[in-house]
Amino acid sequence: MEVRVIVAGMKLIPHPRSTTLLLAIDLVGTGLFAAEGASVAVNARLDLLGVLVIAIVTATGGGIIRDVLLGDAPPSSMRDWRYFSIALVAGASVFLVHSATHFENSSLITLLDAAGLSFFAVAGAAKAVQFGLTPLLCIMLGGITGVGGGAIRDVLISRVPMVLRGDIYATAALLGAAVTVICLRLKVPPAIASSLGIVSCFVLRMLAVHFHWNLPGAVPANPS
Amino acid sequence: MEVRVIVAGMKLIPHPRSTTLLLAIDLVGTGLFAAEGASVAVNARLDLLGVLVIAIVTATGGGIIRDVLLGDAPPSSMRDWRYFSIALVAGASVFLVHSATHFENSSLITLLDAAGLSFFAVAGAAKAVQFGLTPLLCIMLGGITGVGGGAIRDVLISRVPMVLRGDIYATAALLGAAVTVICLRLKVPPAIASSLGIVSCFVLRMLAVHFHWNLPGAVPANPS
Amino acid sequence: MEVRVIVAGMKLIPHPRSTTLLLAIDLVGTGLFAAEGASVAVNARLDLLGVLVIAIVTATGGGIIRDVLLGDAPPSSMRDWRYFSIALVAGASVFLVHSATHFENSSLITLLDAAGLSFFAVAGAAKAVQFGLTPLLCIMLGGITGVGGGAIRDVLISRVPMVLRGDIYATAALLGAAVTVICLRLKVPPAIASSLGIVSCFVLRMLAVHFHWNLPGAVPANPS
Numbered sequence: 001m002e003v004r005v006i007v008a009g010m011k012l013i014p015h016p017r018s019t020t021l022l023l024a025i026d027l028v029g030t031g032l033f034a035a036e037g038a039s040v041a042v043n044a045r046l047d048l049l050g051v052l053v054i055a056i057v058t059a060t061g062g063g064i065i066r067d068v069l070l071g072d073a074p075p076s077s078m079r080d081w082r083y084f085s086i087a088l089v090a091g092a093s094v095f096l097v098h099s100a101t102h103f104e105n106s107s108l109i110t111l112l113d114a115a116g117l118s119f120f121a122v123a124g125a126a127k128a129v130q131f132g133l134t135p136l137l138c139i140m141l142g143g144i145t146g147v148g149g150g151a152i153r154d155v156l157i158s159r160v161p162m163v164l165r166g167d168i169y170a171t172a173a174l175l176g177a178a179v180t181v182i183c184l185r186l187k188v189p190p191a192i193a194s195s196l197g198i199v200s201c202f203v204l205r206m207l208a209v210h211f212h213w214n215l216p217g218a219v220p221a222n223p224s
Numbered sequence: 225m226e227v228r229v230i231v232a233g234m235k236l237i238p239h240p241r242s243t244t245l246l247l248a249i250d251l252v253g254t255g256l257f258a259a260e261g262a263s264v265a266v267n268a269r270l271d272l273l274g275v276l277v278i279a280i281v282t283a284t285g286g287g288i289i290r291d292v293l294l295g296d297a298p299p300s301s302m303r304d305w306r307y308f309s310i311a312l313v314a315g316a317s318v319f320l321v322h323s324a325t326h327f328e329n330s331s332l333i334t335l336l337d338a339a340g341l342s343f344f345a346v347a348g349a350a351k352a353v354q355f356g357l358t359p360l361l362c363i364m365l366g367g368i369t370g371v372g373g374g375a376i377r378d379v380l381i382s383r384v385p386m387v388l389r390g391d392i393y394a395t396a397a398l399l400g401a402a403v404t405v406i407c408l409r410l411k412v413p414p415a416i417a418s419s420l421g422i423v424s425c426f427v428l429r430m431l432a433v434h435f436h437w438n439l440p441g442a443v444p445a446n447p448s
Numbered sequence: 449m450e451v452r453v454i455v456a457g458m459k460l461i462p463h464p465r466s467t468t469l470l471l472a473i474d475l476v477g478t479g480l481f482a483a484e485g486a487s488v489a490v491n492a493r494l495d496l497l498g499v500l501v502i503a504i505v506t507a508t509g510g511g512i513i514r515d516v517l518l519g520d521a522p523p524s525s526m527r528d529w530r531y532f533s534i535a536l537v538a539g540a541s542v543f544l545v546h547s548a549t550h551f552e553n554s555s556l557i558t559l560l561d562a563a564g565l566s567f568f569a570v571a572g573a574a575k576a577v578q579f580g581l582t583p584l585l586c587i588m589l590g591g592i593t594g595v596g597g598g599a600i601r602d603v604l605i606s607r608v609p610m611v612l613r614g615d616i617y618a619t620a621a622l623l624g625a626a627v628t629v630i631c632l633r634l635k636v637p638p639a640i641a642s643s644l645g646i647v648s649c650f651v652l653r654m655l656a657v658h659f660h661w662n663l664p665g666a667v668p669a670n671p672s
Contacts, residue, residue, distance in 0.1 A: 048664050049619055050612040064517070069288070071297025073519025074581070081584045099664075133298070136305045151380070155603055156612060161380055164274045171273055215272040216323075293512070295521025357522065360529045375604070385604055388498045395497055438495060 021190055022126055025198075026063060026076060029119030030083050034059035034090035036112035037153050039105075042098045044157050054153055055091025056084065061149030062120045066141060070131050110209055113150070113162075117169070118176050118201035121146035122194050125177035126184070135181050142177025143170055146201070168208035168215065176201025245414055246350055249422075250287060250300060253343030254307050258283035258314035260336035261377050263329075266322045268381050278377055279315025280308065285373030286344045290365060294355050334433055337374070337386075341393070342400050342425035345370030346418050349401035350408070359405050366401025367394055370425070392432035400425025469638055470574055473646075474511060474524060477567030478531050482507035482538035484560035485601050487553075490546045492605050502601055503539025504532065509597030510568045514589060518579050558657055561598070561610075565617070566624050566649035569594035570642050573625035574632070583629050590625025591618055594649075616656035624649025 037058025041051040060077040067075035077083035124145025128138035147163040147170050154161040163170045180197030184190065207213065261282025265275040284301040291299035301307035348369025352362035371387040371394050378385040387394045404421030408414065431437065485506025489499040508525040515523035525531035572593025576586035595611040595618050602609040611618045628645030632638065655661065 046612055047662060049616075053611055053618060068292055068516055069298055069302050073297070073521070074517055074579075078517050078581065078585055078589070081582050084584065084588055131298070133302065134305050136308065137302055140308055141302070155379055156599070156609055158382070158606070158608060160382060163277055164270055164380060168273075170277060292516055293522055293526055297521070355522070357526065358529050360532065361526055364532055365526065379603055382606070384606060387501055388494055388604060392497075394501060 019130075019190070021194065022123060022130075023076075023080075025119050025123045025126070025194060027082060027086060029116050029123060030059045030063070030077075031086050031090050032112050032119060033062075033116035033149055034087040035094050036109055036116055037149070038091040038094035039098075039109045039112070040153065041157070042095060043109075046157075048092075048095055051095045052088060052091045054156065055094070056087045057156065058116075058149045058153040059087040059090070060084070061152040062124070062145045062147070063149075065148040066124045066127060066145040069141065069144070070127065070133075072127075072131070111206075114172075114202050114205040114209070117146045117150075117173055117205060118198040120149070121173035121176040121201050122180045122197040125180045125197065126190070126194060129181060129184050135185065138181045139174055139177045142180065143174045146170075146173030146176070168204065168213050171215070172201045172205035172208065175204050243354075243414070245418065246347060246354075247300075247304075249343050249347045249350070249418060251306060251310060253340050253347060254283045254287070254301075255310045255314050256336050256343060257286075257340035257373055258311040259318050260333055260340055261373070262315040262318035263322075263333045263336070264377065265381070266319060267333075270381075272316075272319055275319045276312060276315045278380065279318070280311045281380065282340075282373045282377040283311040283314070284308070285376040286348070286369045286371070287373075289372040290348045290351060290369040293365065293368070294351065294357075296351075296355070335430075338396075338426050338429040338433070341370045341374075341397055341429060342422040344373070345397035345400040345425050346404045346421040349404045349421065350414070350418060353405060353408050359409065362405045363398055363401045366404065367398045370394075370397030370400070392428065392437050396425045396429035396432065399428050467578075467638070469642065470571060470578075471524075471528075473567050473571045473574070473642060475530060475534060477564050477571060478507045478511070478525075479534045479538050480560050480567060481510075481564035481597055482535040483542050484557055484564055485597070486539040486542035487546075487557045487560070488601065489605070490543060491557075494605075496540075496543055499543045500536060500539045502604065503542070504535045505604065506564075506597045506601040507535040507538070508532070509600040510572070510593045510595070511597075513596040514572045514575060514593040517589065517592070518575065518581075520575075520579070559654075562620075562650050562653040562657070565594045565598075565621055565653060566646040568597070569621035569624040569649050570628045570645040573628045573645065574638070574642060577629060577632050583633065586629045587622055587625045590628065591622045594618075594621030594624070616652065616661050620649045620653035620656065623652050 034055040038051050038055040040058075041054035046054065060075075060083055063077055063083070064075045067073060067077075121142045123142075125138050125142030127145075128141040133141065147161075151161040151163055176197040179200045180193050183193030183196055188196075258279040262275050262279040264282075265278035270278065284299075284307055287301055287307070288299045291297060345366045347366075349362050349366030351369075352365040357365065371385075375385040375387055400421040403424045404417050407417030407420055412420075482503040486499050486503040488506075489502035494502065508523075508531055511525055511531070512523045515521060515525075569590045571590075573586050573590030575593075576589040581589065595609075599609040599611055624645040627648045628641050631641030631644055636644075
């Protein structure tokens with residue numbers, strides 16, 4: 001039996017929870033970001049456990065922030081063992097391949113990162129739409145979900161977070177989220193709306209990397 | 225219809241949610257901290273998006289931590305588009321003014337920061353009182369709300385958080401929170417209680433900055 | 449009256465909340481980590497307030513992350529004034545003793561840290577079992593609870609978090625959590641299950657420190 005209740009002064013309406021589509025997007029993004037995080041950790045010469053920790057943080061951080069902000073606790077990755085398992089397998093695989101081959105490929109990292117960013121930005125925006133947030137906030141939450149895991153990773157390994165560095169990173173996440181939210185408002189079927197969002201984010205990010213696009217800086221180029 | 229329910233073993237009592245006064249304090253603090261965060265980001269030579277990200281993080285971070293800790297999810301700034309809009313407008317304005325004038329004024333930053341700290345410390349304490357926490361915890365939560373956004377900002381741009389540096393910073397937030405909590409317990413009208421809290425925090429902080437007041441250090445001044 | 453309700457699409461089942469045993473483990477861990485965090489802060493030459501902030505963050509951080517992830521808000525340490533009080537008293541005592549004696553003992557810090565890690569890993573795992581998470585996730589949450597407070601502390605004072613450094617740290621937390629979860633599944637009485645978990649984590653951690661055990665690194669020992 002379902003009852004509508006007022007909890008903490010707020011009307012909570014039962015809503016469909018993690019549709020299959022959203023779950024699929026989430027899990028693909030988890031694998032991509034785990035592999036990317038593990039590659040960054042391997043390049044930073046961490047040991048096996050450090051690599052696995054960074055893989056898990058990068059892969060689940062954004063989704064955990066999203067779910068905590070939406071009040072959907074425990075977060076998806078705490079209710080479903082597949083998130084952690086995928087992150088562990090992806091992280092361990094990267095570690096093993098790297099130990100065997102000493103392969104370092106920063107282009108591959110950039111590619112995995114752009115793909116993970118796209119999937120998570122869309123997953124964040126789509127879940128916020130399900131939870132009935134206003135469009136502006138859905139787009140913000142998509143952006144936060146996309147950049148969150150990577151930001152925690154960068155803070156842990158003492159890098160300036162990607163989101164604060166010069167190129168178009170959060171902008172791509174916000175674009176992907178905006179495309180998804182607008183499409184969903186226009187009643188485009190969810191699978192198509194999500195795909196368009198993922199593609200726009202990915203394409204903008206890769207173009208920005210390739211052509212070194214930057215947003216205007218506060219001061220003209222005199223590096224301090 | 226409102227029902228009292230036992231959720232997760234805990235009695236949740238419907239309570240008034242963000243009174244107009246609390247909302248006003250929250251929004252003023254948001255604008256102050258957004259302007260302050262953007263100024264810090266501009267001085268750190270971030271680009272436009274970096275400045276906006278830092279403005280948003282500084283302005284909403286403390287309140288988000290407060291609401292997550294109170295179990296009031298989604299946080300206020302995720303339910304009400306005005307928080308993000310104010311933060312974006314304040315951040316963009318600082319960026320534009322700075323680009324046009326190359327104006328750097330660290331006294332202004334200190335002033336904005338002290339004001340933001342005061343508003344958020346009081347907002348945190350007042351909201352915790354509404355949620356029925358014990359006085360000690362209301363004061364702690366006021367302190368956390370005041371220093372939270374700035375601490376995340378400082379971690380992101382790799383500065384030692386203000387709260388850990390030598391001068392009286394968290395102490396001022398705790399004072400403002402304590403004044404507010406005590407006044408509310410003494411049935412002082414909320415508007416007066418909040419004003420007294422804001423003024424005490426602000427005055428202590430500015431006096432500490434002006435006279436270089438410090439708390440005792442663990443070891444006498446032999447800088448390492 | 450207790451009613452079972454569907455909130456946000458999820459069935460919430462009333463569960464016993466912080467048994468006396470869990471509370472005791474939590475409070476002991478809080479004191480241990482507060483003393484350890486304060487010692488680290490004193491060595492980093494922070495002033496009194498900085499030492500207290502770090503003591504509180506280290507002592508309550510892991511439990512707050514655990515409770516937020518479990519959806520148990522406000523977190524235990526926000527509902528029960530004893531957490532903050534213990535952390536404050538432990539932090540202030542360390543500060544005073546150190547000011548009087550200039551005593552620095554890194555072996556003591558290591559010991560306090562290993563003990564705190566053990567208590568929190570078990571508290572995290574046991575609470576997750578109470579909340580009905582799957583065994584794998586209970587173990588992960590135990591690990592997160594154990595290492596969480598220390599990780600936030602290290603980020604605040606700009607150290608590479610312990611969990612990412614070479615020796616067996618998170619592994620010990622995961623072992624303690626796993627022993628507890630397995631014992632509880634085998635119907636071992638909670639007090640014994642917890643004790644076994646605490647001892648296994650503590651012993652593994654101290655052995656690793658003593659014999660300099662490390663997990664395999666991605667590249668053979670050529671320090672960069």
